[in-house]
Amino acid sequence: xxxxxxxxxxxxxxxxxxxxxxxxxxxxxxxxxxxxxxxxxxxxxxxxxxxxxxxxxxxxxxxxxxxxxxxxxxxxxxxxxxxxxxxxxxxxxxxxxxxxxxxxxxxxxxxxxxxxxxxxxxxxxxxxxxxxxxxxxxxxxxxx
Amino acid sequence: xxxxxxxxxxxxxxxxxxxxxxxxxxxxxxxxxxxxxxxxxxxxxxxxxxxxxxxxxxxxxxxxxxxxxxxxxxxxxxxxxxxxxxxxxxxxxxxxxxxxxxxxxxxxxxxxxxxxxxxxxxxxxxxxxxxxxxxxxxxxxxxxxxxxxxxxxxxxxxxxxxxxxxxxxxxxxxxxxxxxxxxxxxxxxxxxxxxxxxxxxxxxxxxxxxxxxxxxxxxxxxxxxxxxxxxxxxxxxxxxxxxxxxxxxxxxx
Numbered sequence: 313x314x315x316x317x318x319x320x321x322x323x324x325x326x327x328x329x330x331x332x333x334x335x336x337x338x339x340x341x342x343x344x345x346x347x348x349x350x351x352x353x354x355x356x357x358x359x360x361x362x363x364x365x366x367x368x369x370x371x372x373x374x375x376x377x378x379x380x381x382x383x384x385x386x387x388x389x390x391x392x393x394x395x396x397x398x399x400x401x402x403x404x405x406x407x408x409x410x411x412x413x414x415x416x417x418x419x420x421x422x423x424x425x426x427x428x429x430x431x432x433x434x435x436x437x438x439x440x441x442x443x444x445x446x447x448x449x450x451x452x453x454x455x456x
Numbered sequence: 457x458x459x460x461x462x463x464x465x466x467x468x469x470x471x472x473x474x475x476x477x478x479x480x481x482x483x484x485x486x487x488x489x490x491x492x493x494x495x496x497x498x499x500x501x502x503x504x505x506x507x508x509x510x511x512x513x514x515x516x517x518x519x520x521x522x523x524x525x526x527x528x529x530x531x532x533x534x535x536x537x538x539x540x541x542x543x544x545x546x547x548x549x550x551x552x553x554x555x556x557x558x559x560x561x562x563x564x565x566x567x568x569x570x571x572x573x574x575x576x577x578x579x580x581x582x583x584x585x586x587x588x589x590x591x592x593x594x595x596x597x598x599x600x601x602x603x604x605x606x607x608x609x610x611x612x613x614x615x616x617x618x619x620x621x622x623x624x625x626x627x628x629x630x631x632x633x634x635x636x637x638x639x640x641x642x643x644x645x646x647x648x649x650x651x652x653x654x655x656x657x658x659x660x661x662x663x664x665x666x667x668x669x670x671x672x673x674x675x676x677x678x679x680x681x682x683x684x685x686x687x688x689x690x691x692x693x694x695x696x697x698x699x700x701x702x703x704x705x706x707x708x709x
Contacts, residue, residue: 324499328506360463364470372491378484379474386467 353397582625
């Protein structure tokens with residue numbers, strides 16, 4: 313529910329603020345998509361739909377071919393999910409992994425942003441990392 | 457690997473949707489356009505509220521600035537009023553001069569030059585004709601002058617000419633001022649005018665020789681002549697030297 317709310321928020325907010333916030337919203341959507349796919353070994357339908365919707369918004373905003381990420385990234389991400397979730401890894405490491413994966417994806421989408429951004433601008437992005445960690449932990453408690 | 461049938465089914469569906477969009481880009485573009493259309497419609501209430509809030513904040517900030525500005529202007533205004541009062545006090549001595557030059561500037565009488573075209577020697581009946589008439593603004597009763605000396609008055613006019621009765625003619629009569637007293641005088645066909653009566657006062661006033669006789673005019677007092685005595689009878693002697701080539705007719709007199 314929180315993720316759906318965040319997706320709607322990103323959908324409405326994009327384009328209404330400055331360039332840096334727009335990129336941050338894209339980064340949040342990437343995180344949401346990866347988190348939804350990688351958080352469990354056995355992917356649920358709702359998680360998959362959230363992945364589709366968040367990736368769909370990214371494709372719309374960036375002018376990419378629609379549903380290309382669903383088609384192209386689903387299988388590699390499924391493999392990655394199996395690798396991560398088969399080993400017992402601490403949730404904080406998983407959250408850092410998702411964060412770095414999202415940063416790499418953002419780099420491929422916006423290579424110039426890493427030239428423009430200063431070190432202090434990354435602090436906003438670390439908020440996403442914190443929330444990733446918190447949500448993974450809460451999700452783990454729910455499963456237990 | 458895909459351990460959920462529903463997820464697999466959805467993946468297949470989206471795979472075919474992706475292929476459709478790839479083969480028919482028009483549908484992809486339409487989907488994007490509809491998405492942005494929905495986004496715009498959903499944004500409207502939020503952007504409306506946002507703009508209202510922004511305006512309200514802007515008004516609050518500008519109100520603060522305006523209040524500060526008003527206070528500053530009030531102080532400045534007070535300072536300028538004080539300076540103005542000081543300057544008024546300093547320049548009050550020039551006020552009279554200001555009135556002379558700007559408000560009570562004396563109006564000059566309007567006159568036009570005229571030349572005699574009729575009897576110049578005044579031999580026949582002490583009247584002559586000038587080359588200015590009603591089209592030049594001349595009216596019956598206007599004074600004909602040489603400098604400030606009265607030569608005569610307009611008796612009759614045509615469009616381009618006027619007949620002037622001279623002050624020495626027996627047809628001439630006028631109201632004159634001598635020593636702030638009004639008298640009625642008339643011409644005698646001689647070089648002097650005789651008194652008919654005093655206008656207002658019953659008591660007789662003793663006239664002195666060489667008193668100037670004026671004719672009251674709206675703008676300038678005209679000179680008729682001086683008091684003299686012939687056989688102990690007071691008369692007004694007109695100036696002997698009159699330049700008839702330099703006559704003017706007082707139009708607004």
